[in-house]
Amino acid sequence: MGKVRIVHYINQFFAGIGGEEKADYKPEVREGVVGPGMEFNKKFGDDAEIVATIICGDSYFNENLDEAKAEVIEMVKKYNPDLFIAGPAFNAGRYGVACGAIAEAVEEELKIPVLSGMYIENPGADMFKSSVYIVSTKNSAAGMRHAVKTMAPLALKLAKGEAIGAPDAEGYIPRGIRKNYFAEKRGAQRAVEMLIKKLKGETYITEYPMPDFDRVEPNPAVKDITKAKIALVTSGGVVPKGNPDHIEASSASKYGKYSIAGVDDLTEETYETAHGGYDPIYCNQDSDRVLPVDVLRDLEKEGKIGKLHDFFYTTTGNGTGVKISKSFAETFSKELVADGVDAVVLTST
Amino acid sequence: MDKIIITNNKLVHQGYYEKVETLFLGDFTYLQVLELVRDKIHKGHKLLTHPLSGSVKPNETPFKSIIISKKQNVMSFADLSIIEESIASAKRFMGNQVTPAWSEKILNDFRIIDLSLIENGICNMYF
Amino acid sequence: MHLELGNIFINDVQFGSQTKVENKTLYVNKEELITLISEDEHLKSVDVELAKPGESIRITPVKDVIEPRVKVAGSGGIFPGVLTKVDTVGAGRTHVLKGAAVVTTGKVVGFQEGIIDMTGTGAEYTPFSKLNNVVLICQPVDDIKPHDHERALRMAGLKAAEYFGKAGKDIEPDEVLSFETLPLLKSIEKYPKLPKVAYVQMLQSQGLLHDTYVYGVDAKQTLPTLIKPTELMDGAIISGNCVSACDKNTTYHHLNNPIVQDLFKQHGKEINFVGVIITNENVFLADKQRSSNWTADLAEYLGVEGVVVSQEGFGNPDTDLIMNCKKIEEKGIKTVIVTDEYAGRNGASQSLADADPKADAVVTGGNANEVIKLPPMEKIIGDLSIVNTIAGGFDGSVQKDGSLVVELQTITGATNELGFNKLTAKGF
Numbered sequence: 001m002g003k004v005r006i007v008h009y010i011n012q013f014f015a016g017i018g019g020e021e022k023a024d025y026k027p028e029v030r031e032g033v034v035g036p037g038m039e040f041n042k043k044f045g046d047d048a049e050i051v052a053t054i055i056c057g058d059s060y061f062n063e064n065l066d067e068a069k070a071e072v073i074e075m076v077k078k079y080n081p082d083l084f085i086a087g088p089a090f091n092a093g094r095y096g097v098a099c100g101a102i103a104e105a106v107e108e109e110l111k112i113p114v115l116s117g118m119y120i121e122n123p124g125a126d127m128f129k130s131s132v133y134i135v136s137t138k139n140s141a142a143g144m145r146h147a148v149k150t151m152a153p154l155a156l157k158l159a160k161g162e163a164i165g166a167p168d169a170e171g172y173i174p175r176g177i178r179k180n181y182f183a184e185k186r187g188a189q190r191a192v193e194m195l196i197k198k199l200k201g202e203t204y205i206t207e208y209p210m211p212d213f214d215r216v217e218p219n220p221a222v223k224d225i226t227k228a229k230i231a232l233v234t235s236g237g238v239v240p241k242g243n244p245d246h247i248e249a250s251s252a253s254k255y256g257k258y259s260i261a262g263v264d265d266l267t268e269e270t271y272e273t274a275h276g277g278y279d280p281i282y283c284n285q286d287s288d289r290v291l292p293v294d295v296l297r298d299l300e301k302e303g304k305i306g307k308l309h310d311f312f313y314t315t316t317g318n319g320t321g322v323k324i325s326k327s328f329a330e331t332f333s334k335e336l337v338a339d340g341v342d343a344v345v346l347t348s349t
Numbered sequence: 350m351d352k353i354i355i356t357n358n359k360l361v362h363q364g365y366y367e368k369v370e371t372l373f374l375g376d377f378t379y380l381q382v383l384e385l386v387r388d389k390i391h392k393g394h395k396l397l398t399h400p401l402s403g404s405v406k407p408n409e410t411p412f413k414s415i416i417i418s419k420k421q422n423v424m425s426f427a428d429l430s431i432i433e434e435s436i437a438s439a440k441r442f443m444g445n446q447v448t449p450a451w452s453e454k455i456l457n458d459f460r461i462i463d464l465s466l467i468e469n470g471i472c473n474m475y476f
Numbered sequence: 477m478h479l480e481l482g483n484i485f486i487n488d489v490q491f492g493s494q495t496k497v498e499n500k501t502l503y504v505n506k507e508e509l510i511t512l513i514s515e516d517e518h519l520k521s522v523d524v525e526l527a528k529p530g531e532s533i534r535i536t537p538v539k540d541v542i543e544p545r546v547k548v549a550g551s552g553g554i555f556p557g558v559l560t561k562v563d564t565v566g567a568g569r570t571h572v573l574k575g576a577a578v579v580t581t582g583k584v585v586g587f588q589e590g591i592i593d594m595t596g597t598g599a600e601y602t603p604f605s606k607l608n609n610v611v612l613i614c615q616p617v618d619d620i621k622p623h624d625h626e627r628a629l630r631m632a633g634l635k636a637a638e639y640f641g642k643a644g645k646d647i648e649p650d651e652v653l654s655f656e657t658l659p660l661l662k663s664i665e666k667y668p669k670l671p672k673v674a675y676v677q678m679l680q681s682q683g684l685l686h687d688t689y690v691y692g693v694d695a696k697q698t699l700p701t702l703i704k705p706t707e708l709m710d711g712a713i714i715s716g717n718c719v720s721a722c723d724k725n726t727t728y729h730h731l732n733n734p735i736v737q738d739l740f741k742q743h744g745k746e747i748n749f750v751g752v753i754i755t756n757e758n759v760f761l762a763d764k765q766r767s768s769n770w771t772a773d774l775a776e777y778l779g780v781e782g783v784v785v786s787q788e789g790f791g792n793p794d795t796d797l798i799m800n801c802k803k804i805e806e807k808g809i810k811t812v813i814v815t816d817e818y819a820g821r822n823g824a825s826q827s828l829a830d831a832d833p834k835a836d837a838v839v840t841g842g843n844a845n846e847v848i849k850l851p852p853m854e855k856i857i858g859d860l861s862i863v864n865t866i867a868g869g870f871d872g873s874v875q876k877d878g879s880l881v882v883e884l885q886t887i888t889g890a891t892n893e894l895g896f897n898k899l900t901a902k903g904f
Contacts, residue, residue: 130824166902178823178901180842180884182600187814187895188734189741191784191839195812196746198837199671199782207900208817208838210831401791401829402759403682404720406885409587416760431761431795431830438791438818438829445821445845445883455586461622462585462719465684466759469696 004048004159007076008037009086009102011095014141015055023094025057027068029075036144040085043152048159052079058094061102062253065246068098069105076106083159084110088117088147089124091139093327096124097253103132113158117147120173123324127253129173133158136173228342231309233332235317235325236283236290236349237275238266247316249276255315255328257335260308264297275316278349290347309341317348352397354467355389356414357382360460361467369471370419379448380439382413387432393421396428400435402466407439408448411456412463416471477567478656479706482548482649486575489526489608497643500650502544502576504610504640512639513612518628520615525857527579527609531594532854535611538590538888539580539626539718540633541604541728544573545711546641554641555634555711557692565710566657571644577607577728578640580633581858582614584625584685590721590888591850591880598850601890603897604728611857612636623684630716633727655740657704660778663750670748671781675705675735676771676804677894678796680717680724680788681756687716688725688788690754696763700755700770702778705736708752720790722844722890723816729889734896735784735814750778755800757793764796772803782810787893790818790844790885794829805834816841816891817901821883827901841891842899844884852878 012018012025014035033041034053041050054075061068076084084106086099096118103114117135118125125134135154137147150171157164167174183190190207197204222228239247245256263270266287273283273290288294291312299305313332317325336344354371356362362373374382383400390396395418401407402415451459485500492503506524513522527533545554550568553560579592592604599605614632616625658666679688681696688695690703690713703712713730736752743749755771758764775783783804787797794815801811817827817840827843852875873880884890891899 164904166904174903176824177904178817178819178827178843179904180846180899180901182898183900184898186734186738186898187839187841187892187900188738189895190900191735191812191814191895192738192742192747194837194839195673195782195784195810196742198810198812199673199747204837206836206838207840207902208815208827209903210833210835210838211826397761398759399761399764399792399795404680404686404717404724404789404791404793405587406720406790434829435791437826441818441820441825444825452586458585458587458622462684465623466682466686469683469759 003046004083004156005079005081006048006050006083006085006155007079007081008033008040008050008053009072009084009099010035010053010055011098012055012057017055023057023059025055026060027054027056027071027075029054036088036148039144039148040152043148044156047156051081056098058092058098061098062094065101069102072102073106073109077110081112083155084112084114085151085155086114086116088135088137088144088151089122090137090141090143091119091122093123096122097127100124100128100132100134104128107132115151115155115158117151123327125173127324130175130177133164133172135171222343225305226303227306229307229309229340230296230305231336231341231344232291232293232296232312232347233344234291234312234314234347236347237273237316238271238283238287238291238314239274241270241272243272243274247274247314249274249316252316253324255313255332257311257313257332259311260293261310263293265294266291275349290349292345292347296345309339351419352416353419354414354416355382355386358412358414358460358463360464361414364464364468365471379407379411379413380436380443382415383432383436383439386415386417387436389417390428390432391424393424394418395422395425396431398467400432401438403462405459405462406442408442408446410459410463411448411451412459414463414467416467477704477706478654479550479566479709480569481653481655481709482569482571483574483651483653484571484644484647485650486573486608489528489576489610491526495640495643497573497647502573502608502640502643509636509639512635513614513632516628516631518616518620518624519632520617522632523613525611525613527594527611527857529594529606529608533594534853534856535579535581535592535609536590536856536858537581537583537588538592538721539582539584539629540715541726541888542578542633542637543728543731544576544578544637544640544644545731546571546638546645547710548645552710554638555714558689558714559634559638562691564707565712566704566706570710571641571647571649573640573644575608576640577604577609578633578636579604579609579611580614580629581611582616582625582629583859584629584718585622588718589886591882591886592888593850593853596851597848598887601884601887601899603889610636610640613857626685626716626718630714634714655706655709657706657751660750663748667744667748670744670746672750672779673739673747673782674751674753674775674778674780675739676753676755676775676783676785676800677733678785678787678793678800679713679754679756680793682759685718686789689714689716695756696758698756700753700767700774702774703752703754705740705752708733708736713754717788720885721888722885723789723841723893725788725892725894726889729892729894729896734894735786739784747782750780757788757796759792764799768796768799768803771800772807775804775809776807780809784812784814786814786895791829798830798832798835801835802832812837812839814839814841814893814895816893817843818845819843819901821845821847839895840901841893841895841897842884842901844891846884847881848884850880850882
């Protein structure tokens with residue numbers, strides 16, 4: 001094949017347009033390289049070339065997900081590229097989510113290989129690592145040269161359809177896909193050698209890392225529940241009818257905060273669920289089934305709890321990454337504490 | 350005896366209903382049996398046999414028999430974790446390929462295997 | 477206890493007028509063998525075929541694979557408690573027809589599984605493609621019960637292996653390997669500075685087609701116990717397991733347990749290999765609790781610093797494996813566990829049905845759900861139509877040209893959980 005044609009996606013910041021104040025910048029395509037693309041082209045030499053760069057504001061992308069995706073895909077399509085690169089996004093959360101989402105969409109729609117780069121803790125990494133090759137980068141743009149050094153060779157391999165090696169060899173974040181291969185030694189010998197290393201206290205590499213366990217120690221019991229201010233939080237996707245903030249049916253990129261001041265009962269006319277991972281009929285009929293406002297109002301009236309907090313927080317747990325869920329909670333739990341909430345009833349589906 | 354057999358296998362039902370309380374659900378799928386057992390565990394019944402008994406894959410055999418306690422107590426999280434993992438595992442297999450439409454002869458073989466998995470030891474269970 | 481294993485290398489197998497070993501060839505008197513196996517009243521007819529490495533042959537459904545062995549010196553006979561008296565084995569001398577095997581085939585139940593291809597892609601995944609196999613095709617009497625059928629096939633294979641083993645009794649072996657297990661205290665005295673290590677072998681023990689026998693005793697009715705590694709080499713453990721072809725342990729695996737062999741290789745160098753604990757994999761959770769408690773206690777009682785734990789089969793044994801690992805680790809004993817994976821056809825699902833952070837040293841035999849294509853073979857021994865009805869086979873498995881599209885789990889021994897193979901898996 002001739003020179004590999006690449007379209008590059010970057011945000012408003014890396015395009016030099018501006019920071020947060022320009023985050024609503026609408027997608028724009030420019031011929032050739034902009035910003036970090038220069039570093040890429042240098043690395044590619046005669047093998048590949050960035051033929052166009054698409055610039056989009058992070059807020060615009062995340063708040064207009066479907067439109068933004070469609071617009072960007074149309075732009076990419078015109079250049080008929082062999083490969084699509086998004087980022088690297090380092091530790092910028094919304095940029096990371098945008099890179100992952102657009103890369104995934106381009107691959108699906110245009111059937112071309114895609115590549116991104118992010119810091120391991122970027123929520124976009126957890127959300128998209130299984131569907132998109134994401135190179136593990138440092139946590140700030142100071143790591144640009146380092147990131148490009150790893151991304152460029154992987155980009156060429158992807159574009160040429162070559163076999164992609166293991167994550168540690170290629171530098172991408174493990175996608176959680178188990179692949180068989182023949183080792184040099186048989187399993188029993190590997191087991192005995194692993195045991196000897198373990199006995200000696202030397203480092204060894206397990207062949208199957210156990211899934212991550214994140215066990216949370218329970219807090220001490222609420223001292224006096226009859227005086228406590230209780231808040232409701234759910235991953236069951238309950239939202240005011242019409243889903244005003246467009247919380248996604250799955251892989252949520254945001255949560256909602258809604259007032260229930262003066263609300264005694266969630267009805268079919270007023271609330272529904274945005275969740276796409278369970279049969280919504282019974283929740284849509286009566287959202288108290290997922291977010292028990294009615295029962296808590298009763299308890300409030302009976303004096304069994306102090307007060308029901310005026311706001312509830314909601315998102316869809318369906319396919320939503322652990323890290324991004326954590327980042328939601330880290331943000332709103334500060335608000336809950338500031339609002340004097342003593343305890344939270346967390347409902348799931 | 351303080352136990353209930355939950356089964357969609359008529360051989361298990363025929364063999365044990367006189368000796369042990371048996372909940373026979375002839376038209377339940379493998380997965381539905383597992384889900385019913387999960388509901389029972391929610392209500393505080395204890396799991397006595399492993400839901401993924403046998404090495405026959407969940408998308409292979411349509412039959413499943415599980416023994417739980419008759420007594421209800423505080424829900425066991427250990428049991429809940431086992432049944433939930435089992436349901437997840439069964440769904441993974443179904444996702445690969447659904448259980449084929451077997452001939453009656455093969456179905457009967459599956460019934461015999463399922464019966465065998467449950468009958469070993471059922472009589473000398475003391476608690 | 478000291479055992480010498482005399483390996484007689486077998487490079488070829490042929491039919492002949494007399495069953496004998498000559499010039500590294502096993503000659504098979506077909507009539508005599510058929511007469512011997514046909515003694516079982518449960519069998520209507522018996523036929524014998526040969527399958528050698530590289531031949532275009534597919535054997536299916538495979539029930540068991542057994543290596544021919546014979547006791548030359550020392551107490552007891554091969555397969556004690558099953559074919560011979562229950563005298564304790566594991567000492568003296570045993571001859572092995574290395575490179576030969578008996579393979580039993582027959583449809584015990586309608587969904588039986590197990591494929592051995594002697595050439596092509598499939599051959600790379602099963603260790604038995606490298607052997608000179610004598611295949612027994614046994615037809616049972618009409619209306620036989622599965623229990624009786626399983627037993628008849630199991631005994632047929634063992635009897636044939638014993639029969640061939642005897643042909644090696646007076647042959648001078650090509651190599652003699654020596655294994656010794658000292659009494660525990662003496663072993664500790666001998667290598668005071670080396671870490672003491674045991675092997676915990678979990679035996680499939682759940683019911684029909686899921687059983688393992690120790691000196692003829694059904695393992696589900698046993699408590700965890702100690703056994704000397706050399707006893708395994710004399711057939712103290714045999715397989716009655718016909719389910720989950722890829723990760724069941726055939727009798728061949730038990731005789732040639734690779735963990736035992738590889739622990740012996742390091743014995744006296746890096747470790748002090750003091751013994752084997754065998755435990756079971758029962759259906760009842762109370763049994764799982766009891767057996768794993770007992771196993772951990774035995775490991776502690778032996779005073780070992782490390783163990784390797786191996787598994788057999790799919791699904792609920794994951795729970796036994798994790799219980800054993802966790803409880804042994806909680807005693808302060810370091811563990812390595814050997815398992816295999818069911819991560820889905822795309823490899824993206826969670827691999828095990830149970831998990832614990834204490835299981836931080838895992839060896840895997842690979843993802844059994846991986847789909848592979850097996851080329852057509854010129855000769856089928858057994859019944860190919862069966863492939864459509866076995867685990868990991870599916871409607872349309874048999875292609876027009878005779879090739880097969882199947883999951884790895886249909887291949888006998890492909891993802892063995894004793895670490896018999898080089899196959900493994902990695903996260904990508």
